[in-house]
Amino acid sequence: MNVVDERIRFALLPVNAVLVAGATSLFVGALLSDVAYFRSYQIQWNNFSSWLLAGGLLVAALAVLWSIVELFRSRWRAWPAWVYFVLLLATWALGFVDALVHARDAWATMPAGLVFSVIVVVLAGVSLAFAWSGLHRGVAP
């Protein structure tokens, strides 16, 4: 194996996919909890949402950082890395707004919290699809 092959092998490590998949599952959990609270008024679902969002933001932040590394590695030229970075950043930013909405007391989180959670899940899902397709194509997203 020559040096170039080694580089490609490194790029194929699915760190991004793992991070984004982790964040997405937590955001999905938050959305499901929001739906449960919306339907039941049971406050514990609201607490679950808050923590799931916090966890999702933590993991998503790592994904954002990693995507910055990918940008460097692509020498700022590869458009997929840019698209991926912007997607992740948007996911994180809206997720953060969602977390602030969830910091309101009781029903003040609704319906805005539910709406934001839907948007965040969609964005996270698209990011995940992007990362996954990159892996399948054999290039770093």
Next chain:
Amino acid sequence: MNFLNASAVAGLAVLLAACGGGHAPPEQFGANPMLPAQQRGLLPSMNVAKPTPWGDRLPTVPQGYTVKAIATGLLIPRQTLVLPNGDILVAEGRGGNAPKLKPKDIVAGYIKAKGTSSVEGGNRLSLLRDADGDGTYETKTVFAAGLDAPYGLALVGDALYVADQDALLKFHYTTGQVHADGQPVKITDLPSRINHHWTKALACSADGRYLYVGIGSNSNITERGMTAEVDRAMIWQVDAQTGMHRPYATGLRNPTALAIQPGTGALWAVVNERDEIGPDLVPDYLTAVREGGFYGWPWSYWGQHVDTRAQPQDPEKVASAIVPDYSLGSHVAALGVAFSSPAMGARFADGVFVGEHGSWNRAHPVGYKVVFVPFRGGRPAGNPIDFVTGFRGDDGLTRGRPVGVTVDPRGALIVADDLSNTIWRVTPNAPSGSMPPPAASAGAPGL
């Protein structure tokens, strides 16, 4: 839109563009306060006290009055009681064991703790004595220790009642005592699960038969769930003999201090209202408490103003909600109330003193003082008058935060300050000759 002003999250404020919330408080006093529309941005307005020592400074009192620190170094003094011989009992402690439910609770708890004393609560009663009547309380003893966040105090004959955060206790008291005889007797348990609002205010009916206990809600606005609110946000009437209780009035979010009106025997309360729907909502209030009355929390405030944060809603309860008597202003955090007496001087003879701990949920701080609400014909009449100020200086630093206020029938206002851990005593300089003698001075030495 209204965001925050807390340094800990200032970066977020920039990100989220702050606007509004920094204006001076509107006139929001009396029976018909202006109530703006509800508002809540992404971050609540916060402006937490920055504590600093008093140094050479003193609180500011009206001309003709003197203020003096009569005890310092206490362990979170909250409420005081003037005993018949002039001794002062001080309840010291800090309660509450509410778990942090959301990431928000961790952040908010950290920020709010910056504005309070870092001293560990004493869980005790201290007794202050001025044996020679010169205004210096030269003796300080621990009257009782091992209590659990004592707050409300009341004396009926030889029964000294103390409201811990979890139980109503009775000590046997003999005039002149500096230490309790022994362990207190438990009159009744008090609701103590979670204890988001832990202070148990206490007052005793004029005939000594009933005790009234103020029990705060277990949340700001039901964010800990409705099941946590059983037996909360109400005033209990407790039979002093049997310990049996019933709800006397409900829907009072946090009745932090109770007082019996001289003459009428009516029960009055100061109540802290809800946060996070704007700098000018909801006014804390002073009210005569109607037996069986419902005062709105959590479904509505100031009568029929619906708060949709409490779900499911209850239109029937909202319809039955009583409008309180007198707005003290939003977020002032009234924690003490005491009826005055002619011994306090003609200007402040008829009315109540209210200790205002001061705001956090407001960019422009309010409270941080003791005000006097003048009464006429047994009802509040006119705007509050500043009585003790200077707790929060123009320099933005906070030196003290008033809690309990007590009128000494000999002519003094006792103010507990739980930030500098001080007891302040405010006295008229020269008792005026035209003033009637204090009615309740029997048994007080030096008169």
